[in-house]
Amino acid sequence: MRHYYDVVVVGTGLAGLTCAIYLKKAGTNVVVITKESAINETNTLYAQGGIIASGKGDSAELLRNDLLRAGSGYNNLKAVDFFVEHGPSLVMDFLVDEAGIQFSRSDEGEINYTEEAAHSKRRIVHYEDHTGDKLENSLIGYAKQTGVEFLPGYTAIDLITNDHHSRDPQEIYNEREVFGIYALNNPKGEIEAFFAGYVVLATGGTGNLYYHSTNPVSATGDGISMAHRAAADIINAEFVQFHPTLLFHKDIKRFLISESIRGEGGRLKDHQGREFMKEYSEMGDLAPRDVVSRAVYDQICKTGKEYMLLDIASYYQGSTTLEKRFSKIYSTCIEGGIDITKEPIPITPAAHYFCGGIKTDIIGKTSLKNLYAIGEVACTGLHGANRLASASLLEGLLWGKSSANDIIDNPHEISKQRCDNIPDWEKPSNAEAFDPLLIDQDMQAIRLTMWNYAGIIRTRKRLRRAESDLDYYAHRILKFYKGAVINKEIIELRNSVVSSQLIVAAALKNNKSAGCHFIRQ
Numbered sequence: 001m002r003h004y005y006d007v008v009v010v011g012t013g014l015a016g017l018t019c020a021i022y023l024k025k026a027g028t029n030v031v032v033i034t035k036e037s038a039i040n041e042t043n044t045l046y047a048q049g050g051i052i053a054s055g056k057g058d059s060a061e062l063l064r065n066d067l068l069r070a071g072s073g074y075n076n077l078k079a080v081d082f083f084v085e086h087g088p089s090l091v092m093d094f095l096v097d098e099a100g101i102q103f104s105r106s107d108e109g110e111i112n113y114t115e116e117a118a119h120s121k122r123r124i125v126h127y128e129d130h131t132g133d134k135l136e137n138s139l140i141g142y143a144k145q146t147g148v149e150f151l152p153g154y155t156a157i158d159l160i161t162n163d164h165h166s167r168d169p170q171e172i173y174n175e176r177e178v179f180g181i182y183a184l185n186n187p188k189g190e191i192e193a194f195f196a197g198y199v200v201l202a203t204g205g206t207g208n209l210y211y212h213s214t215n216p217v218s219a220t221g222d223g224i225s226m227a228h229r230a231a232a233d234i235i236n237a238e239f240v241q242f243h244p245t246l247l248f249h250k251d252i253k254r255f256l257i258s259e260s261i262r263g264e265g266g267r268l269k270d271h272q273g274r275e276f277m278k279e280y281s282e283m284g285d286l287a288p289r290d291v292v293s294r295a296v297y298d299q300i301c302k303t304g305k306e307y308m309l310l311d312i313a314s315y316y317q318g319s320t321t322l323e324k325r326f327s328k329i330y331s332t333c334i335e336g337g338i339d340i341t342k343e344p345i346p347i348t349p350a351a352h353y354f355c356g357g358i359k360t361d362i363i364g365k366t367s368l369k370n371l372y373a374i375g376e377v378a379c380t381g382l383h384g385a386n387r388l389a390s391a392s393l394l395e396g397l398l399w400g401k402s403s404a405n406d407i408i409d410n411p412h413e414i415s416k417q418r419c420d421n422i423p424d425w426e427k428p429s430n431a432e433a434f435d436p437l438l439i440d441q442d443m444q445a446i447r448l449t450m451w452n453y454a455g456i457i458r459t460r461k462r463l464r465r466a467e468s469d470l471d472y473y474a475h476r477i478l479k480f481y482k483g484a485v486i487n488k489e490i491i492e493l494r495n496s497v498v499s500s501q502l503i504v505a506a507a508l509k510n511n512k513s514a515g516c517h518f519i520r521q
Helices: 014-025 060-070 077-086 088-096 131-146 169-173 222-229 289-303 327-335 391-409 416-420 436-453 460-481 488-509
Strands: 002-010 030-034 149-152 154-161 178-185 190-201 240-247 267-269 308-311 345-354 357-359 371-373
Touching (some): 002 014, 002 178, 014 030, 014 131, 014 391, 030 154, 060 077, 077 088, 077 391, 088 391, 131 391, 154 190, 154 222, 154 488, 178 416, 190 222, 190 391, 222 357, 222 371, 222 488, 240 289, 267 289, 289 308, 289 345, 371 391, 436 460, 436 488
Parallel strands (some): 002 030, 002 190, 030 149, 190 371
Antiparallel strands (some): 178 190, 240 345, 267 308
């Protein structure tokens, strides 16, 4: 089956939704696809802390300085300036005034601002401690109201490019262009072609490449792998941010304990009740995430324990009750037998956010004609070597709007004749079904390799071991992929090993520790 649109957006998180809404409102024929059966199953859904807005006494210069300090000076200054000048106002203008989203307010009716690590001002707006699902579900509703078309259950496989896929030999001599994507219709098991003047990748990050992760299992580096195969530029792949406080629990997995817990006074402690963060930074518990993650990891290694502790019960002085301020964390911990109002929370660091990605300019254009990348899959250079807390949701919002506006201002259509020269996906004549247990085993091997050898603290010896092991996995996986019956799991496995190789190669190339890339010589 062949589909034709003005724009195909891949991904239904905040960035993809924002882009699609702006496009649809301008009359663009846009479709949004996601590999999940539930439209809202994204990284955005699980974001807890909040989103940067314009706080009292704040300024673009203060925010700029905080971004540069957190990013260790690796930030793209153009992207930072664009972000601080145009980003914070969008929260009120688009999310509140246009989409009608309500954030938490004080008893006096004022929007409540909270503080998070490495911020010099209380500039984070939130909806209790589950801002992400409030934004995600509200924007899906607004997008549907606007008329955006969604196709859940479609797994993007590859970008369609003229020089690689066309039957017309003259296309080899033209500039490389993206014509659309091949995508698997998951329920039917059929591969369909989506042709479009523009493709926008908003596929999220790489968290599931690591054994401990705050991300959903869908975060397998899909867009990064797809773009790499089409020869788009990938940059800063060594900068994988680890969150210091994932809930450590035998039954509850991948549950983040928001940084705003520490913003509201929470302290990290060892098993003897000793606070340790002052030993690692003068900023103490509000040091940047890379510093706190290494500190917690170091304490775990030194003590031989599996986790450290986060105590909010002894320090919280908020205007609302602890149960209300952190309702999701409170209820989830209660389910696991932990009462955060009376006892510390067991925590461990975990892979959280990919600061690298597909290289784009400050409006989301990639190095490939007709291809945009926005949100976590993209790298504008905004975050540098380490992301400032709560910057990612606003990044998705801003670049979702900016990419849409650029597309609207520059309408583009690929001729029907050129599309007709692109063949349908050809299945191998003797395609082999893959044992799901073997797929799971390979995925687990990749995740353990990345956690042990390319994780929070790296050495060249560990990275070379990761490189060797991943080369072995990639040879086997990619060889099988060529003759396999394609399904969602095998696509994710291929993307996972390719994205892991990109991270390790970048880490080996960069001998200098900076931000969340810490390499011990």
